[in-house]
Amino acid sequence: MNIVACVKQVPDTEAQIKVKPDGSGIDEGGIKWVMNPYDEFGVEEALKMKEKFGGDVTIVCVGPARAMETIRTALAMGADKGIHISDPALENADAYTTASALAAAIKGVPYDVILCGQRAIDDDSGQVGSVLAELLGIPQVTVVTKVDVDGQKVKVVRPIEGAQLVIESALPAVITATKGLNEPRYASLPGIMKAKKKPVDVKDAAALGVSADAKAKVGKFIPPPARPPGKIICADDTPEGKAAEVAKLLREEAKVI
Amino acid sequence: MAKGVWIVAEHRDGALRKVSFELASTARKLADQTGDEVAAVVVGSGVEAMAAELGKYGVDKVFVADNAAFEPYTTDAHAAAVAKAVKDNDPAILLVGASAQGKDLAAALVGKLAAGLATDCTDVKIEDGKLVAVRPMYAGKCFGEVVFNAAPAMASLRPNVFPIVETAKAGAVVKFDAGVDAGALKTKVVEVQKEASGKIDVAEANIIVSGGRGMKGPEGYGILEELAGVLGAAVGASRAAVDAGWRPQSDQVGQTGKVVSPNLYIACGISGAIQHLAGMSSSKYIVAINKDNEAPIFAKADYGVVDDLFKVVPALTTECKKLMA
Numbered sequence: 001m002n003i004v005a006c007v008k009q010v011p012d013t014e015a016q017i018k019v020k021p022d023g024s025g026i027d028e029g030g031i032k033w034v035m036n037p038y039d040e041f042g043v044e045e046a047l048k049m050k051e052k053f054g055g056d057v058t059i060v061c062v063g064p065a066r067a068m069e070t071i072r073t074a075l076a077m078g079a080d081k082g083i084h085i086s087d088p089a090l091e092n093a094d095a096y097t098t099a100s101a102l103a104a105a106i107k108g109v110p111y112d113v114i115l116c117g118q119r120a121i122d123d124d125s126g127q128v129g130s131v132l133a134e135l136l137g138i139p140q141v142t143v144v145t146k147v148d149v150d151g152q153k154v155k156v157v158r159p160i161e162g163a164q165l166v167i168e169s170a171l172p173a174v175i176t177a178t179k180g181l182n183e184p185r186y187a188s189l190p191g192i193m194k195a196k197k198k199p200v201d202v203k204d205a206a207a208l209g210v211s212a213d214a215k216a217k218v219g220k221f222i223p224p225p226a227r228p229p230g231k232i233i234c235a236d237d238t239p240e241g242k243a244a245e246v247a248k249l250l251r252e253e254a255k256v257i
Numbered sequence: 258m259a260k261g262v263w264i265v266a267e268h269r270d271g272a273l274r275k276v277s278f279e280l281a282s283t284a285r286k287l288a289d290q291t292g293d294e295v296a297a298v299v300v301g302s303g304v305e306a307m308a309a310e311l312g313k314y315g316v317d318k319v320f321v322a323d324n325a326a327f328e329p330y331t332t333d334a335h336a337a338a339v340a341k342a343v344k345d346n347d348p349a350i351l352l353v354g355a356s357a358q359g360k361d362l363a364a365a366l367v368g369k370l371a372a373g374l375a376t377d378c379t380d381v382k383i384e385d386g387k388l389v390a391v392r393p394m395y396a397g398k399c400f401g402e403v404v405f406n407a408a409p410a411m412a413s414l415r416p417n418v419f420p421i422v423e424t425a426k427a428g429a430v431v432k433f434d435a436g437v438d439a440g441a442l443k444t445k446v447v448e449v450q451k452e453a454s455g456k457i458d459v460a461e462a463n464i465i466v467s468g469g470r471g472m473k474g475p476e477g478y479g480i481l482e483e484l485a486g487v488l489g490a491a492v493g494a495s496r497a498a499v500d501a502g503w504r505p506q507s508d509q510v511g512q513t514g515k516v517v518s519p520n521l522y523i524a525c526g527i528s529g530a531i532q533h534l535a536g537m538s539s540s541k542y543i544v545a546i547n548k549d550n551e552a553p554i555f556a557k558a559d560y561g562v563v564d565d566l567f568k569v570v571p572a573l574t575t576e577c578k579k580l581m582a
């Protein structure tokens with residue numbers, strides 16, 4: 001079975017995000033870059049499938065030169081090879097453009113399953129996996145916590161508000177991973193050594209025939225509104241007194257209960 | 258030229274979901290500024306009666322695709338049907354709910370329509386006759402104003418943020434044939450496992466009572482369930498509580514859980530790590546109950562209580578019961 005896992009490099013979750021004064025973007029200074037946490041679940045699931053059914057795991061990533069590090073991390077976890085789509089023209093790519101680039105690269109490799117994260121934690125848009133499936137003309141099952149491959153079919157569990165759906169899909173398909181799917185492994189030291197020698201193909205937009213025209217773009221970045229300083233409730237200094245004071249404020253001042 | 262403001266109405270178990278009314282009301286507001294009509298798409302089986310209900314919230318026209326193959330929802334069937342209606346009518350704006358189903362549908366439509374989509378928006382407005390969508394990025398650490406270069410301009414709206422406004426319009430039903438061949442569908446829902454009835458999802462709740470490692474164990478959540486019961490709230494959790502197996506994954510709030518913006522968020526025994534704050538700091542009001550007065554959660558709280566939560570929470574339940582009686 002051949003598996004493709006798409007990975008994006010994103011700022012670490014600890015990162016303090018500062019908007020540039022002119023609102024044109026994010027100040028990238030001091031940011032530590034890591035593999036999107038949801039993509040770790042995707043890579044882990046890909047490796048599990050490989051262990052069970054055999055085959056190859058190919059990592060595909062659109063990103064600047066620094067994103068190579070994230071591809072190497074996935075290779076160190078156990079993936080076999082990588083495709084790095086790197087092109088300054090794709091710097092302002094939207095989900096459609098990113099998915100077009102991924103689709104063009106993936107068409108050149110054999111695949112039965114494509115794994116993505118359910119969303120990238122920087123842009124939070126949760127679109128690329130779905131768009132990729134549409135562009136490849138294959139089915140998709142998104143935001144899943146369980147995957148069982150059985151021959152030419154896959155059965156997944158997808159939590160929605162107040163319920164879990166069990167969905168069956170034909171293969172090949174795009175599956176997007178969410179937390180709860182598995183526990184991603186760490187790269188071992190030998191894994192890291194081996195990863196350095198694994199093949200990574202670097203491609204640009206022209207080689208893939210992808211146009212960089214974005215359908216949507218962030219016109220302006222805005223820092224979140226500052227929250228006014230809150231109050232510490234002292235009341236009569238007993239838990240009961242403080243609770244009574246909070247309840248009163250929620251009712252009379254905030255008017256939310 | 259693309260024209261009109263459209264919504265995709267969401268329904269479950271034979272009724273429209275609340276987010277559909279939020280979408281309709283918002284679409285009406287935008288259409289009044291652009292001087293356009295509001296149309297809704299309803300895809301399902303036996304949905305014509307509920308389609309007419311949308312007229313109350315400002316919808317002029319409702320496109321209905323009625324077919325047994327549309328129940329229950331699958332991405333391939335619904336995305337194909339909505340894409341057909343959009344391609345045939347060329348709307349300028351398309352709004353979808355940022356619910357589990359709406360997000361799934363909207364992303365597939367981006368692929369089918371070669372469109373741009375702003376996900377999980379907290380505000381939408383018209384500037385120079387065009388849609389501008391405001392959405393949190395980096396889990397709320399900053400916001401982006403999204404502009405569009407393709408039609409339809411698509412936005413999914415975060416549930417519970419946009420007000421519901423009644424405006425009587427015709428809500429005239431127009432049936433259309435989506436041309437979906439049930440036999441060609443590649444995905445199928447084989448089972449629906451419902452959670453305990455009455456459970457409110459954190460992503461849709463007006464009020465969330467949330468507990469972290471300070472709850473000490475799964476039993477600790479009993480007092481949060483009681484407070485939540487009185488307030489009609491959902492119970493949320495920090496990742497520490499979820500990873501410890503005390504609470505289900507679906508309850509996790511934060512950068513790798515759900516990003517929420519209820520009217521009221523009550524954080525109990527949660528320290529306020531940056532990944533947790535990212536998921537809830539756009540809540541309208543925040544109450545923090547923590548025995549450590551240095552906990553970072555207090556920097557975000559409107560009302561902070563420094564004390565033992567096992568004493569404060571039950572007392573708060575009693576007080577709320579009294580006030581709300």
Ligand SMILES: Cc1cc2nc3c(=O)[nH]c(=O)nc-3n(C[C@H](O)[C@H](O)[C@H](O)COP(=O)(O)OP(=O)(O)OC[C@H]3O[C@@H](n4cnc5c(N)ncnc54)[C@H](O)[C@@H]3O)c2cc1C
Nearest residue numbers: 006007062094116117119120123125126127128216217218
């Ligand atoms: C600082 C900054 C500025 C930006 N500016 C713009 C802008 O001006 N205009 C604009 O339209 N967009 C902009 N974006 C958005 C971003 O560049 C694209 O939308 C992005 O590549 C699409 O991914 P997503 O974050 O929406 O991914 P999602 O759809 O949330 O990701 C889902 C999954 O898809 C896969 N995936 C996503 N991206 C990649 C990738 N690059 N390589 C491999 N797999 C991937 C991963 O498996 C991921 O888990 C900006 C983003 C950032 C961080």
Ligand SMILES: Cc1cc2nc3c(=O)[nH]c(=O)nc-3n(C[C@H](O)[C@H](O)[C@H](O)COP(=O)(O)OP(=O)(O)OC[C@H]3O[C@@H](n4cnc5c(N)ncnc54)[C@H](O)[C@@H]3O)c2cc1C
Nearest residue numbers: 469470471495496497511512513514526527528533548566
């Ligand atoms: C990649 C990544 C993603 C992450 N994503 C998320 C996420 O989505 N959501 C999330 O929540 N976290 C996330 N985290 C984890 C985060 O960093 C914190 O570890 C976690 O939020 C801590 O949970 P907590 O506040 O419940 O626990 P702690 O930090 O241990 O805090 C417990 C608090 O309870 C208080 N307390 C204890 N006993 C009492 C008592 N009797 N009365 C009152 N107060 C009491 C303590 O003073 C303390 O402040 C992520 C981390 C990483 C690395």
